[in-house]
Amino acid sequence: MKRAPGRERGFAQVARARLRWLVVGPPYLWLLLFFAAPFLIVLKISLAEAQIAMPPFTDLLRWSGEKLSLTLNLANYGFLLSDELYVSAYLNSLRIALNATLLCLLIAYPMAWVIARMPPGRRLVFLMLIILPSWTSFLIRIYAWIGILKNEGLLNEALLALGLIDAPLRILHSEAALYIGIVYAYLPFMLLPLYANLVKLDDRLLEAATDLGAKSHQVFVRVILPLSRSGILAGCMLVFIPAVGEFVIPELLGGAGNLMIGKVLWQEFFNNRDWPVASAVAIVMLLLLMVPIMLLHRYQARELEAR
């Protein structure tokens, strides 16, 4: 047995290569086929023309007589860029998502900090309390806010009863309702990476800074904040990117004055049945989100790197 180590290794290597292929192959192929490839099709259809047929778009390549012709229709993109509605929906989405992300950060940071400073047993309980709501239906939790925020809803009734306001506030279908919805739904996504980062923070660094005469706000700005940068980045990306394309929250809590692009895409597809324009909306959204997705990807790759 010891006489043919080379051959033995050869077999082992082939077997290992097969095993490796068996491990990485299925998820890789699945995601390539069902996640990556579809984007090419979206791109293709965004360059087609709408038609009343099934499927409701034209082919890019066409045989006419003996000529193969490729028609790329850029009109969908031109339409998006020239129409006030789409441009303002994009800008609105970016602005609302950005503000909501900052709000999430401001609320989640102190929460994550307090939890990270707790004794380990208690930390788990509080983390569980934070995550628990996201395990119940997202749709139903957003729906709950309708009952609270509407004109004759609980919040207005309470404020009226307390005498703080004379007439009900119009909160539902306003931008404030959007912020409440997004912060409510995405707070855990901000909090978890912040917590994961803050919990690793070495107490001795804080003590050193204090011993060297730093005041508490100086310790925060010059030691804690820079050290938790990667957690802040990850949390912000986890909130910002999906918030830009959010559909349920603007649909249920938003109004006509604060259209977001996810809802526009939905309406373009389901109400207008214009698949090429819906595809163009998606492609432009993807382009806008490319940089944030890359940032998150870099962070994630570092976090999950084999050690």
Place this chain on the structure above:
Amino acid sequence: MSGRGGAALPRLMLWSGLIFLYAPMVILVVYSFNESRLVTVWGGFSTRWYRALVEDQQMMNAAWRSLQIAFFSATAATLLGTLAGIVMARWGRFRGRTLFSGLITAPLVMPDVIIGLSLLLLFVSLSRWIGWPETRGMLTIWIAHVTFCSAYVAVVISSRLRDFDRSLEEAAMDLGADRLRTFLWVTLPLIAPALIAGWLLAFTLSLDDLVIASFVSGPASTTLPMQVFSSVRLGVTPKINALATLLIALVGIAVLLAGWVLHREQQRARVARSASGD
């Protein structure tokens, strides 16, 4: 131990944050027992909305369909996601790694409308080119859910694999087990809690998905979220409160069970550690 963490303001923020997270759910639960249809009027205790919910045949059919899809999606996503998680956590560099980790990261944040639209267009194109899938329905929803759920499972599994003790695996290998056997008999049992957590996460994500399913479903495959959405769009219906309460109760029980199991395991680990004189 409290030290700087004892600052009053952050603590106040924590508790207000928790109230913010839980108040809407508490309100749903309370009003699910309200006799009155109005949100702000308390008409007395009643279970009539639960009866109405159970008698709503469409809702029940949709719920059953969603549970089936969630079960099969979670199972397939756990398989694929575990493989992907192993690759992410344990393999060093290999060709195609950047693309692979991109394929894991992107579905986590990609807006649902984009995933839904792109998968629908894929299915439509495929059925024109190769005649499959013939119709859209539970199968296409299943494919869509497996796709995004496996990314979540991969993250759960790889972060578990990343911070666990490899000495047991090394011991098994030293004792002559090959990689496959080590994985099946040592690694897999050790990451079992993460597998269960990943499966449950995938199950709830699938059960919860409205947008992607709306794009890729066919006429006869309305899922529970789609059914809820269409009734919610028409206004507040107390039936949905009853449904929400049932879901919250279900999740609550599952989490209590999981917490109990986890707690017991920790206790056992602590005992084992102190016994080994660590």
